[in-house]
Amino acid sequence: MVTEEQKGYYVGIDLGGTNIAAGVTDGSHKVLFEHCVPTDLPRPAHELAQAIYDMVKDMLADHKMGFGNIKSVGIGIPGTVNRETGMVEYANNFGFDHVPFVSMIKELFPCPVFADNDAKAAAWGEYIAGAGQGSSSMVMMTLGTGVGGGIILGGRLLAGYNLAAGEFGHMVIKEDGKPCNCGRKGCLEAYASASALVETAREAAKRQSDSLLNHLCGEDLDRINGRMVFQAAEAQDPAAAAVMEEFLTHLAVGVANVINMLQPEVLCIGGGLSGAKDKLLEPLRKKVEPMVYSRTSKRNARIVAAALGNGAGIIGAAGLWQMGEGL
Numbered sequence: 538m539v540t541e542e543q544k545g546y547y548v549g550i551d552l553g554g555t556n557i558a559a560g561v562t563d564g565s566h567k568v569l570f571e572h573c574v575p576t577d578l579p580r581p582a583h584e585l586a587q588a589i590y591d592m593v594k595d596m597l598a599d600h601k602m603g604f605g606n607i608k609s610v611g612i613g614i615p616g617t618v619n620r621e622t623g624m625v626e627y628a629n630n631f632g633f634d635h636v637p638f639v640s641m642i643k644e645l646f647p648c649p650v651f652a653d654n655d656a657k658a659a660a661w662g663e664y665i666a667g668a669g670q671g672s673s674s675m676v677m678m679t680l681g682t683g684v685g686g687g688i689i690l691g692g693r694l695l696a697g698y699n700l701a702a703g704e705f706g707h708m709v710i711k712e713d714g715k716p717c718n719c720g721r722k723g724c725l726e727a728y729a730s731a732s733a734l735v736e737t738a739r740e741a742a743k744r745q746s747d748s749l750l751n752h753l754c755g756e757d758l759d760r761i762n763g764r765m766v767f768q769a770a771e772a773q774d775p776a777a778a779a780v781m782e783e784f785l786t787h788l789a790v791g792v793a794n795v796i797n798m799l800q801p802e803v804l805c806i807g808g809g810l811s812g813a814k815d816k817l818l819e820p821l822r823k824k825v826e827p828m829v830y831s832r833t834s835k836r837n838a839r840i841v842a843a844a845l846g847n848g849a850g851i852i853g854a855a856g857l858w859q860m861g862e863g864l
């Protein structure tokens with residue numbers, strides 16, 4: 538049900554290293570229209586803020602709207618975003634080190650502006666309008682280059698004292714295991730990120746040149762992607778099946794650890810691989826189940842795939858106003 542407070546339109550901006558995507562949602566989180574422009578990095582912060590304002594203004598004008606129709610603007614930024622100070626404390630792709638980027642954006646827009654980290658904003662989107670809709674608590678684990686995500690407990694997104702809560706990728710699942718970019722060894726993302734899956738598949742294809750993987754990528758191992766690994770594993774290719782089994786086993790340890798620590802109602806798996814839906818989730822659920830501490834309970838976390846795809850970023854950013862100040 539849409540309450541009186543939720544009537545009106547909201548702008549959500551998903552700022553990426555390659556593109557800036559923005560859209561307008563209504564009170565029920567439906568994206569009415571969206572636009573996309575290149576981010577054009579490297580770029581000074583104030584110029585980027587201006588470009589974001591200009592693209593939103595143009596997008597609204599194209600649809601015969603103006604800021605008078607907009608209740609708030611939300612933006613997801615790939616970096617450490619301090620909601621209190623308006624500071625982006627760190628954003629690797631943008632070269633930001635303590636840049637008051639959110640404050641710059643706030644000065645341009647004539648309506649309230651809310652900002653958060655992009656992965657957290659996407660998790661918020663899944664919570665308010667996707668896989669976690671209607672639940673009391675949801676954890677999203679996004680499998681991409683790394684393993685990121687967001688933790689929502691009691692309707693609030695956990696920021697953490699240093700704003701880095703939800704970095705699931707750097708949970709060690711194997712002591713003295715594979716080296717991770719963070720400097721530790723055996724981190725979840727060295728085994729269970731989308732990049733780790735593809736990397737392991739490449740190594741397997743190199744070792745076993747008669748694998749279906751080699752055929753699917755046209756003998757160009759750089760072209761192997763997650764979809765090919767699923768396809769070859771499904772076709773019972775031994776090399777791909779072994780890679781998939783190892784990947785799922787490691788992912789299951791990470792997922793079970795998160796469930797045991799936080800006991801969310803919904804555990805949502807996001808990122809491109811989640812498009813494989815039950816091919817990923819069914820075997821994952823089977824592996825996780827015996828590792829969950831309260832497995833005899835009837836109230837165990839539901840493991841589901843993200844429902845909004847790339848739209849989660851815009852929808853979550855547009856809905857950041859609903860979060861208040863967060864934890």
Ligand SMILES: [Zn+2]
Binds near residue numbers: 707717718721724
């Ligand atoms: Zn790590």
